[in-house]
Structure formats: structure tokens, C-alpha cells
Amino acid sequence: MIGKLGQVMVYVNDQDAARRFWTEKLGFEVIAEEDNGQGFRWIEVAPSKAAETSIVLHNKAFIAQMEPDMNLGTPSLMFVTDRLEQLHGDLADKNVKVGDIVPMPTGRVFNFADDEDNYFAVMEKL
Known part of the structure; x- marks a missing residue:
């Protein structure tokens, strides 16, 4: 049985710029970074190391290939x-x-965009 959502994959054009966006502008932490040396690299970020769900930044062109x-x-x-x-x-x-x-x-919300114009939303917790 599925117990929780662990990771969400976000495919980006520039992984380093995406990491800077999530860490410097949103305050997320890098949880892990892996690179197999053959182009398959991913960067896992989350609001904190204790977060149950993280975002994994993948190279869009590499995954498409x-x-x-x-x-x-x-x-x-x-x-x-x-x-x-x-x-x-x-x-x-x-x-x-x-x-x-x-x-x-359900409460107030706003959306925001990363540097690649991917949009996300934030909801107020009441």
C-alpha cells in the first residue's frame, strides 16, 4: 500500500539555476545530489531535511533523450x-x-514562477 508521496520530479533546462532558485529564493535545502558521470544527474531539494516530500530536479533534455x-x-x-x-x-x-x-x-492562495516560468502555488494553512 502507498503510505505517502516521497518525491516529485521536476524537469528543468538548467539544473544549477533551478537549485539556486529553490535554495536561495525559497529557502529549500539540498537533500542529495547524484551524478553518474554519464549525463544522468539529479538534485533533490526540500523545505527541510525532515520534510516527507522532496522535489527532484532532473535535466529535461537528458530525460527526453x-x-x-x-x-x-x-x-x-x-x-x-x-x-x-x-x-x-x-x-x-x-x-x-x-x-x-x-x-x-479553502483559504487564500497565490502562484509564483521559477526562472524557467514553471508555475507553482502556495495556500494559506488555516
Whole structure:
């Protein structure tokens, strides 16, 4: 039986730039980094080492070459915070593209984009 979501694969054009985005702008930590020396490299990031779910940054071109039929689109991820307005302001101050804070039936949300214009969302934890 499946007990939890462990990792989410995000396929990017520039892994080093993506690592900088997630660590420097979002405050995530690098959990692991692997490179087989033959082009297969991945960088695992998460909000903390104790997080149950992490993001694995893969080289989009390399994965497309290995698995031509694989869907390399950006997953729709919803993060959760108890400091929505502070996070929104912090990201805007770091020149991250952020959307407006919008009220929803489940709480307020906003979206943000990484440096490759992949969009993600953040929901306020009530």
C-alpha cells in the first residue's frame, strides 16, 4: 500500500539555476545530489531535511533523450504556509514572479514562477 508521496520530479533546462532558485529564493535545502558521470544527474531539494516530500530536479533534455514518450511537463504543486503574506512579500523582494493573493473557499492562495516560468502555488494553512 502507498503510505505517502516521497518525491516529485521536476524537469528543468538548467539544473544549477533551478537549485539556486529553490535554495536561495525559497529557502529549500539540498537533500542529495547524484551524478553518474554519464549525463544522468539529479538534485533533490526540500523545505527541510525532515520534510516527507522532496522535489527532484532532473535535466529535461537528458530525460527526453532517455525516455522520448515521457511527459516532461511541470507538475501542478500546491505548497502550504502559515505566513502567506510574508512569503508573498519575501518572494517579490527576491524578484520572483508572484501572482496576487486570491481568496478561495479553502483559504487564500497565490502562484509564483521559477526562472524557467514553471508555475507553482502556495495556500494559506488555516
